[in-house]
Amino acid sequence: MNQKPSKPLEIIVGEGTCGIAAGSKDVIDIFTELAPEAAIKSVGCAGMCHDEVMVEIIDEKRGACLYRKVDKKNIPDLLSFHRGEGKVRQDLLIRSSMPSVGADYLDRQTRIALRNIGQVDPQSLDAYRERGGYRSIEKIITEGIKPEQVIEEVRVSGLRGRGGAGFPTAVKWGFARSAKGEKKYLICNGDEGDPGAFMDRSLLEGDPHNALEGMLIAAYAIGASSGYAYIRAEYPLAVEHFRKAIDDARKAGLLGNNILGSSFDFDVTIKQGAGAFVCGEETALIASIEGERGMPRIRPPFPAVKGLFGKPTIINNVESLANLPWIIEHGGAAYAEIGTEKSKGTKVFALAGPIKRGGLVEVPMGTTVREVLYDIGGGSSAGRPIKAVQLGGPSGGCIPESLFDTPIEYEALNATGAIMGSGGMVVMDTKSCMVDIARYFLEFTQIESCGKCTFCRIGTLRMKELLTRICDGQGTMDDIDTLEDIAHQVRSSSLCGLGQTAPNPVLTTLKYFRDEYVAHVEEKRCPAGVCKGLITHTIMQDTCTGCSICERYCPVDAITGVIKKPESWVIDHDLCVNCGMCVEVCNSDAISVA
Numbered sequence: 001m002n003q004k005p006s007k008p009l010e011i012i013v014g015e016g017t018c019g020i021a022a023g024s025k026d027v028i029d030i031f032t033e034l035a036p037e038a039a040i041k042s043v044g045c046a047g048m049c050h051d052e053v054m055v056e057i058i059d060e061k062r063g064a065c066l067y068r069k070v071d072k073k074n075i076p077d078l079l080s081f082h083r084g085e086g087k088v089r090q091d092l093l094i095r096s097s098m099p100s101v102g103a104d105y106l107d108r109q110t111r112i113a114l115r116n117i118g119q120v121d122p123q124s125l126d127a128y129r130e131r132g133g134y135r136s137i138e139k140i141i142t143e144g145i146k147p148e149q150v151i152e153e154v155r156v157s158g159l160r161g162r163g164g165a166g167f168p169t170a171v172k173w174g175f176a177r178s179a180k181g182e183k184k185y186l187i188c189n190g191d192e193g194d195p196g197a198f199m200d201r202s203l204l205e206g207d208p209h210n211a212l213e214g215m216l217i218a219a220y221a222i223g224a225s226s227g228y229a230y231i232r233a234e235y236p237l238a239v240e241h242f243r244k245a246i247d248d249a250r251k252a253g254l255l256g257n258n259i260l261g262s263s264f265d266f267d268v269t270i271k272q273g274a275g276a277f278v279c280g281e282e283t284a285l286i287a288s289i290e291g292e293r294g295m296p297r298i299r300p301p302f303p304a305v306k307g308l309f310g311k312p313t314i315i316n317n318v319e320s321l322a323n324l325p326w327i328i329e330h331g332g333a334a335y336a337e338i339g340t341e342k343s344k345g346t347k348v349f350a351l352a353g354p355i356k357r358g359g360l361v362e363v364p365m366g367t368t369v370r371e372v373l374y375d376i377g378g379g380s381s382a383g384r385p386i387k388a389v390q391l392g393g394p395s396g397g398c399i400p401e402s403l404f405d406t407p408i409e410y411e412a413l414n415a416t417g418a419i420m421g422s423g424g425m426v427v428m429d430t431k432s433c434m435v436d437i438a439r440y441f442l443e444f445t446q447i448e449s450c451g452k453c454t455f456c457r458i459g460t461l462r463m464k465e466l467l468t469r470i471c472d473g474q475g476t477m478d479d480i481d482t483l484e485d486i487a488h489q490v491r492s493s494s495l496c497g498l499g500q501t502a503p504n505p506v507l508t509t510l511k512y513f514r515d516e517y518v519a520h521v522e523e524k525r526c527p528a529g530v531c532k533g534l535i536t537h538t539i540m541q542d543t544c545t546g547c548s549i550c551e552r553y554c555p556v557d558a559i560t561g562v563i564k565k566p567e568s569w570v571i572d573h574d575l576c577v578n579c580g581m582c583v584e585v586c587n588s589d590a591i592s593v594a
């Protein structure tokens with residue numbers, strides 16, 4: 001945020017999807033009513049989803065103050081302070097020239113891809129240009145920088161693809177640049193389907209022109225004249241903002257024919273994805289744009305040689321493209337100074353699960369997993385120890401607390417059995433059953449399998465069945481061995497990345513949490529108290545207060561007793577379905593789960 005006021009009072013409200021869900025529309029209405037003299041603007045998500053609704057208020061005397069958890073109850077206090085009539089709400093203040101809370105979340109990050117998020121009106125071309133937007137593509141065109149020089153600058157930067165495998169971007173571009181054919185395509189991959197991941201959505205919602213400028217740079221480098229932005233249809237705000245960015249860029253001569261008076265022609269079409277996770281894979285995405293069913297194709301030929309409509313095609317994900325304007329403006333060497341020897345620059349992660357400060361973070365490569373979870377994320381939100389984190393989404397792996405000092409690098413994470421992936425980081429505490437977690441991710445990938453490969457289509461189904469049997473208390477030690485064997489076969493025999501990485505959650509949980517599998521099989525016990533077939537709910541009468549709230553919320557009427565007589569309250573285990581509702585609503589922690 002941190003913008004200069006154009007009126008005596010300027011109010012900037014976070015209106016990403018998370019802000020809207022938290023009530024930003026109502027917040028804007030109240031500010032409009034109570035502060036008619038103010039200039040009110042909207043920006044995208046600043047990444048601090050745990051603190052929405054976020055509002056920055058700027059006045060000439062106090063400067064810019066960024067606030068958290070703004071609602072109708074505290075808005076009058078904020079306005080009173082900025083009008084010189086009251087005291088600052090220190091409990092809500094994130095960042096200002098005064099002492100504040102919450103600044104650690106932002107101060108510990110290095111923001112390149114996210115540098116404009118929460119600072120710029122995503123629907124204003126002028127706002128983006130005021131922050132140096134389109135300066136990089138203008139530099140390339142006006143200074144006559146050759147495409148090969150752009151590719152070399154990106155090579156020097158060490159940028160690797162931020163969508164999954166981490167393939168060197170400049171090498172990929174070089175293949176397409178040298179490929180024969182006058183017509184070439186560039187595709188922006190915004191098909192973000194990982195559970196717990198929302199990096200692409202926030203970038204497209206909060207800073208669409210940055211991704212669009214990245215597309216222009218990439219297209220110029222490879223010689224593409226047409227581009228597609230493949231965005232999930234479930235991201236309506238991202239689609240809306242990116243479409244407006246395209247329209248405004250066309251009107252400004254930044255898209256279309258003879259861009260900025262040069263011979264460079266490039267235009268972009270939005271293609272909305274239909275929600276298939278497999279379409280995040282390059283060849284399946286290409287098939288989807290062509291109007292075919294989203295199914296992977298055998299490689300080679302690779303898309304850089306023969307891709308969309310049989311023409312040379314480069315696919316970069318949103319975060320990769322969002323780094324390009326900064327790299328061209330500051331130089332590849334400056335980018336390469338950030339990070340480690342093999343993993344340069346920064347990486348955006350989406351923190352989800354039971355963590356205090358869930359949201360988006362961008363850190364230099366080489367930062368440890370522990371630093372992200374504790375120094376930035378604030379640790380567990382429930383007060384329980386964090387025992388694992390899932391890195392790389394359903395295609396990634398679960399790594400235990402003992403490996404949290406692993407640096408965030410492609411090779412280092414791969415060595416643990418996890419992957420960098422697109423940047424999902426799902427936290428699990430001691431109330432998470434690792435067998436159940438593996439089943440959850442396996443069920444997701446099994447549903448999302450396109451069915452083309454026998455090993456992926458059938459293997460993921462068989463693994464899910466085995467995991468379900470183990471969670472239900474019907475598994476055997478042979479089932480664990482069979483599960484591991486199938487996982488290795490699926491990984492080695494599947495055609496595309498979805499099938500090849502689908503077993504990762506199974507293999508990593510077996511590697512690091514095998515004792516939980518054994519407890520399910522030999523002891524018929526779920527250590528986390530999650531698997532319904534292996535747990536029993538019991539009312540502890542010495543703790544019970546006899547309030548009857550558990551009875552009122554029980555969906556199957558399995559709880560009976562007399563109000564204010566704790567000794568009378570019991571759960572009928574023949575009726576109980578172990579839904580856990582009684583545990584959630586009990587005010588005295590009187591429900592035992594064992």
